[in-house]
Amino acid sequence: MAKLGRDSWLAAALTAASLLLALITPGQVTGEPTQIVGPATLPVALALSIAGLSLLLFLSSLRSPPAPEEKDDGRLWPVLALTVLIALYVVALPLIGYSIATGVLVVGLCLLFGERRWWIIAALAIAVPLALMVFFERFMVILLPGGPWT
Amino acid sequence: MDLIVQGIAAVFQFDNLAVMAIGLVIGIVIGAIPGLNVPLAVAIALPITFHLPPLAGISMLIGIYKGGTYGGSISAVLINVPGTPAAGAVVMDGYALTKQGKAGKALKLSLYASIVGEFVSDLSLILFAVPVALLALKIGPAENFALGVLALSLIGVLSEGNMVKGLIAGALGVLLSTVGLDPLNGQTRLTFGILDLSAGFQFIALIIGVFAIAEAMALAQSTAGRAVKALRTRLPPSDGRITAAEWRRCLPVMLRAAPVGVAIGAIPGLGAAISAFVNYGMARNFSKRPEEFGSGSIEGVAAAECGNNAVCSSTFIPLLTLGIPGDTITAIMLGAFMVHGLVPGPALFTENADFVTAFFVAMLVCTFLHLVIGRLGLPLFVQAIKVPNQLLFPIVVVLCITGVYVSSNSYFDIYVMLGFGLLGFGMKKFGFPIAPLLIGFILGPIIEVGLRQSIIISRGSLDIFFERPIALACLLLAVGVVVWVWFRSRARAA
Numbered sequence: 325m326a327k328l329g330r331d332s333w334l335a336a337a338l339t340a341a342s343l344l345l346a347l348i349t350p351g352q353v354t355g356e357p358t359q360i361v362g363p364a365t366l367p368v369a370l371a372l373s374i375a376g377l378s379l380l381l382f383l384s385s386l387r388s389p390p391a392p393e394e395k396d397d398g399r400l401w402p403v404l405a406l407t408v409l410i411a412l413y414v415v416a417l418p419l420i421g422y423s424i425a426t427g428v429l430v431v432g433l434c435l436l437f438g439e440r441r442w443w444i445i446a447a448l449a450i451a452v453p454l455a456l457m458v459f460f461e462r463f464m465v466i467l468l469p470g471g472p473w474t
Numbered sequence: 475m476d477l478i479v480q481g482i483a484a485v486f487q488f489d490n491l492a493v494m495a496i497g498l499v500i501g502i503v504i505g506a507i508p509g510l511n512v513p514l515a516v517a518i519a520l521p522i523t524f525h526l527p528p529l530a531g532i533s534m535l536i537g538i539y540k541g542g543t544y545g546g547s548i549s550a551v552l553i554n555v556p557g558t559p560a561a562g563a564v565v566m567d568g569y570a571l572t573k574q575g576k577a578g579k580a581l582k583l584s585l586y587a588s589i590v591g592e593f594v595s596d597l598s599l600i601l602f603a604v605p606v607a608l609l610a611l612k613i614g615p616a617e618n619f620a621l622g623v624l625a626l627s628l629i630g631v632l633s634e635g636n637m638v639k640g641l642i643a644g645a646l647g648v649l650l651s652t653v654g655l656d657p658l659n660g661q662t663r664l665t666f667g668i669l670d671l672s673a674g675f676q677f678i679a680l681i682i683g684v685f686a687i688a689e690a691m692a693l694a695q696s697t698a699g700r701a702v703k704a705l706r707t708r709l710p711p712s713d714g715r716i717t718a719a720e721w722r723r724c725l726p727v728m729l730r731a732a733p734v735g736v737a738i739g740a741i742p743g744l745g746a747a748i749s750a751f752v753n754y755g756m757a758r759n760f761s762k763r764p765e766e767f768g769s770g771s772i773e774g775v776a777a778a779e780c781g782n783n784a785v786c787s788s789t790f791i792p793l794l795t796l797g798i799p800g801d802t803i804t805a806i807m808l809g810a811f812m813v814h815g816l817v818p819g820p821a822l823f824t825e826n827a828d829f830v831t832a833f834f835v836a837m838l839v840c841t842f843l844h845l846v847i848g849r850l851g852l853p854l855f856v857q858a859i860k861v862p863n864q865l866l867f868p869i870v871v872v873l874c875i876t877g878v879y880v881s882s883n884s885y886f887d888i889y890v891m892l893g894f895g896l897l898g899f900g901m902k903k904f905g906f907p908i909a910p911l912l913i914g915f916i917l918g919p920i921i922e923v924g925l926r927q928s929i930i931i932s933r934g935s936l937d938i939f940f941e942r943p944i945a946l947a948c949l950l951l952a953v954g955v956v957v958w959v960w961f962r963s964r965a966r967a968a
Binding site for chain 1: 652
């Protein structure tokens with residue numbers, strides 16, 4: 325059996341996931357069905373369409389040679405780090421407030437994107453939250469999350 | 475003739491021109507900031523206009539509307555962050571041009587295309603308001619469904635070269651739009667018990683996620699753990715000149731996009747985002763260089779931006795002639811009209827003819843002022859390309875998060891944006907086009923509501939789609955587009 329390319333694996337996973345979604349969608353609608361074309365009709369039809377198209381993609385990927393993989397070093401940890409950093413920021417926002425949480429986030433982001441000069445990082449960590457707070461809270465009158473000190 | 479002279483004299487007062495210019499600047503700035511949208515800016519400015527004379531107040535709101543509709547393209551072109559949902563169409567080619575060192579060209583083109591769209595829209599409002607409004611009244615659920623299907627059929631065009639992946643992305647877009655409250659009977663669906671999902675996914679979180687956060691993830695992948703020592707200019711020097719040959723390519727695209735945008739704007743409930751994406755798809759369809767779309771096509775920028783701004787004046791057609799607001803912004807502006815004792819509808823043209831004439835003149839003057847202010851601002855905007863990535867992207871990410879938060883005041887939407895960032899990153903890695911996902915998400919509710927309402931009206935029968943000429947024409951055109959693209963791709967492959 326020929327080695328499956330990444331398109332084949334993806335198509336197989338998509339087919340399985342969309343079939344599963346089509347199965348569980350009717351149970352994900354609250355209340356009783358009221359019309360012939362009800363709330364679940366379009367989502368189920370779309371999930372089945374995606375399953376069909378994914379199957380087509382799977383079959384066509386078997387016929388064609390695997391596409392050359394992109395040269396991106398395969399490093400996924402920076403993507404994971406960015407995701408975790410933003411998720412932690414959202415958790416911290418209501419606890420320590422916008423100004424401090426954003427300052428810390430800016431430091432983390434600068435380091436992640438390759439900036440190492442401490443004076444630039446410090447300047448950005450102060451200036452960015454300050455500028456955004458002035459703009460949104462003073463000019464637009466939109467309140468940003470406050471913490472225990474703000 | 476007297477009315478026209480009076481209208482011109484009324485508009486060309488210093489106070490009027492000043493508040494209009496202020497409105498334009500506010501609109502451009504607000505439009506360029508992700509999360510802050512034009513309806514929000516108009517709503518905030520509304521109480522200010524109550525203290526101004528009627529024409530000055532309305533002129534300021536027009537300035538915010540036109541400036542804001544254009545402003546979204548600036549951040550889209552320069553930093554891959556669409557400031558408004560409609561700028562999602564221009565980001566694909568605009569940012570690609572910026573990466574090629576053509577930020578100035580992309581910005582100029584988006585400004586000029588916006589102006590052409592606005593100008594055609596202004597003229598349509600002045601010359602054809604009544605017949606266009608009567609035509610728009612003929613658009614019911616069946617026509618909405620058919621128009622949605624026609625626009626969706628352009629997915630095939632948008633994703634040419636990888637049709638199956640494009641169709642999957644389009645279907646996924648429509649599927650994502652179905653999450654939350656059912657638009658007809660209020661039942662929740664696909665929320666998996668998460669209360670925050672009851673209102674569905676916010677489009678701004680989707681669009682910022684798949685473009686800006688996905689781009690930040692790709693950049694992090696290449697730079698993380700590698701210190702950048704020198705302060706390097708992010709991109710090559712900007713090529714800002716639009717050549718005569720490029721004008722010859724773009725002008726027909728704009729002249730085709732503008733009437734389509736006018737028609738879409740005149741139909742209540744559609745709006746700038748749909749116009750931008752439909753025109754982008756059409757431009758690719760008619761282009762002699764469709765392969766350039768998505769990787770820096772000037773025609774793509776021209777079509778999306780012209781279509782985007784061509785709705786600006788035509789949304790006033792149903793408002794002024796019938797008293798029906800065409801979108802959220804004109805609904806807010808209806809309030810401004812009423813506060814000043816102006817009741818939109820047929821009587822407005824007879825009882826307040828002097829105001830209507832001055833309003834038309836103000837529309838045209840605002841377009842001219844938009845050109846002047848936008849052109850003066852370009853050298854300032856283009857400086858963004860000089861900021862190195864390691865400094866720019868922390869600011870962009872914070873701006874995106876803040877923008878998404880303020881648009882809905884919800885922490886949950888930041889997670890949604892993050893999730894869509896991962897989706898966009900994955901789609902890019904696996905070669906799935908983003909445009910069909912966005913078009914599907916925008917058109918999903920229109921198609922679903924149109925289909926279900928039509929079936930309710932016709933008591934379960936599909937005959938309604940064959941009995942209404944506009945609906946039938948759109949459906950036949952949709953089939954025609956798919957067949958044409960299929961034959962064209964077969965001919966190219968042969």
